[in-house]
Amino acid sequence: MEFTGGGRLEIRVTSADVGKRVSVRCVTDSGEAGGMFTDAVGVLTSWDDGVLLITRRSGDTVRIAESSLVAGKVVPAAPARRRGPSATFPELARATARAWEPVESEALGGWTLRASDGFTRRANSVLPLGDPGLPVAGALAYAREWYADRKLPAYVQAATGAEGTQELLCAELERLGWRREVSAEVRIAALAPIGDLDADVSAVRLSRTADEAWLRRYRRFEEPGPAVRAVLASGPGVWFASVAGTDGMPAAIGRCVVDGRWAGFMAVEVDPAHRRRGLATSVMTALARRALDEGASAAWLQVEADNDGARTLYDGMGFAPHHHYHHYRWAEA
Numbered sequence: 012m013e014f015t016g017g018g019r020l021e022i023r024v025t026s027a028d029v030g031k032r033v034s035v036r037c038v039t040d041s042g043e044a045g046g047m048f049t050d051a052v053g054v055l056t057s058w059d060d061g062v063l064l065i066t067r068r069s070g071d072t073v074r075i076a077e078s079s080l081v082a083g084k085v086v087p088a089a090p091a092r093r094r095g096p097s098a099t100f101p102e103l104a105r106a107t108a109r110a111w112e113p114v115e116s117e118a119l120g121g122w123t124l125r126a127s128d129g130f131t132r133r134a135n136s137v138l139p140l141g142d143p144g145l146p147v148a149g150a151l152a153y154a155r156e157w158y159a160d161r162k163l164p165a166y167v168q169a170a171t172g173a174e175g176t177q178e179l180l181c182a183e184l185e186r187l188g189w190r191r192e193v194s195a196e197v198r199i200a201a202l203a204p205i206g207d208l209d210a211d212v213s214a215v216r217l218s219r220t221a222d223e224a225w226l227r228r229y230r231r232f233e234e235p236g237p238a239v240r241a242v243l244a245s246g247p248g249v250w251f252a253s254v255a256g257t258d259g260m261p262a263a264i265g266r267c268v269v270d271g272r273w274a275g276f277m278a279v280e281v282d283p284a285h286r287r288r289g290l291a292t293s294v295m296t297a298l299a300r301r302a303l304d305e306g307a308s309a310a311w312l313q314v315e316a317d318n319d320g321a322r323t324l325y326d327g328m329g330f331a332p333h334h335h336y337h338h339y340r341w342a343e344a
Contacts, residue, residue, distance in 0.1 A: 024083040026058040030179055033065065035083035037075050051075065052086065054171075056182035064182060068172035069316070070194055070337050072182070088174035095201050096272075096309035100175040100334055101140060103197060103311060108138055110268035110275040112245035114238050117157065120144030124154055126161050128238035131231070132193065132338045136166035139180060147183055155341055165341040166192075173334035181337065189339040195315045196322075198330035202274055202310045205328055206299040208292060214254050215297035220244070221251045221266075228253070228261045229278055243278075246270065250301055252294045256282055263290035267298035274302035276312040279321075291324060 024033050034052045053067040063075045113125035113134040121141015127134035135158075143150035151167070158165040167184060170176040185191070218225075221243050226235040229243075243249075246268035256262030262285040266278040276298065281290050299310065312330060314321045 020082040022080050022083045024055065024085060028085055029055050029058055031055055031085050032088055033083060034086045035063070035065065035075065036081050037079040038081055039079075048081065054178035056178050066171055066178040066181060068335060070171040070181060070191065070335050072185070095199055095329065095331060098199055098309070098311075098333060100170060100173045103199070103333060104138070104140055104170065106270055106273045107197065107275060107311065107313065108133075109270055110246045110277065111242060114241050115161075119150055119153060122150060122154075124157050126158070126163060127242050128236065129163055130239050130242055132166050133168065134242050135163055136168045136338055138168055139177065147180070148187060151184075151187060151189070151341075167339045168336055169339060170197075170334050170336040172332070176334055181339070184339045188342050190342045191337050192340045193315065194335055194337045195313050196332045197334050197336060198312055198314060198325055199333045200310045200325075200328060200330040202299055202303055202308050205295060205310060206303050208296045208299075208328070210289060210293045210296040212293050212297040212300070215252050215293055216255070217297060217301055218251050218253075219249065222253075224259055224261055225251055225253050225264050227259075228256075228264045228280060228282070230280075231278075246275075248305060250298055252298050254290055254294065256285065263294050265291075265294035265298055267302055269302045269305045269307050272306075272308050274299065274307040274310050276310060292328075295328065 024035065032053065033055045034050065036048050036050050039047060039049050051065045051073045053065040053073065055063060056066045057064045061077045063077060065073045065075065067073065111131065111133045114127040117124045120143040122143045123138040125134055125136060125138060129135055137154050154167070155165045167189060169181050169184065171178050171181060232239050243266065248269035250267045250269070252265040253261040254263040260282065263281040264278060265276065268275045276295055279291050279294055312325065314325060
């Protein structure tokens, strides 16, 4: 990281740069060799009372005392990916939302309030992809009442880590008492290499509907009520995959939504007794081939940040992080 200008370290950021991506260096309290400085890169989300808040790609926030700054500058947005499909944040956010449509929704300006009887945060949270038409605090108050009327906790889904993401909104949510509950990566990849994987797909059965056996393997609910079935069936072109197991339970399952050039993968699960046999790869390869047949060329998926096993699998398939998204929950008193 280079800060020198004419041989000197320079501070070229001010409070007027809030909302921009910056790179800063500051002095630490440690006097140990090699430990005098620390660097941070991210979006400057506030500069108040002598403290800077910088939100990293992951959504984590760094607090830096203004008095400790020794260098800083505004830097370009995170560089574009060098492999795989190109994609903007708004395009991906809308594609991922269409693959997980709620049972009930209401527009609030450019925000969408979504409810599905509590089945998944994605289908029971505010999706803020524009101006709500009133101050953020007022929009959030409306959202809290909307979810309270449905006896649901109030969540907001917001993103960090790419050009056009919502670091300022994330900071505002935390300032207003919302707490980040879970974070995940949105990853993308070219679709054809997934379809070309050397995987045994002969045992993978594809269907337009999720049968009772598929639902028993999914296990993300107590009972698969109407809301569960409606959300799982939603999307422009939905495919379900399963591999037969024992006792009427599939050994592996998966779901794919084909939407124009995008194929979204989700609900890929393998019976613990059948893991390390390549079944997850077989399921995804079979779904990718079907999506290619329907004209898709790019793939996306969402994986929680702490799911190391899944992340390793997806690394091997060519998926790379595009941005992070987070669910913030209203921290009721």
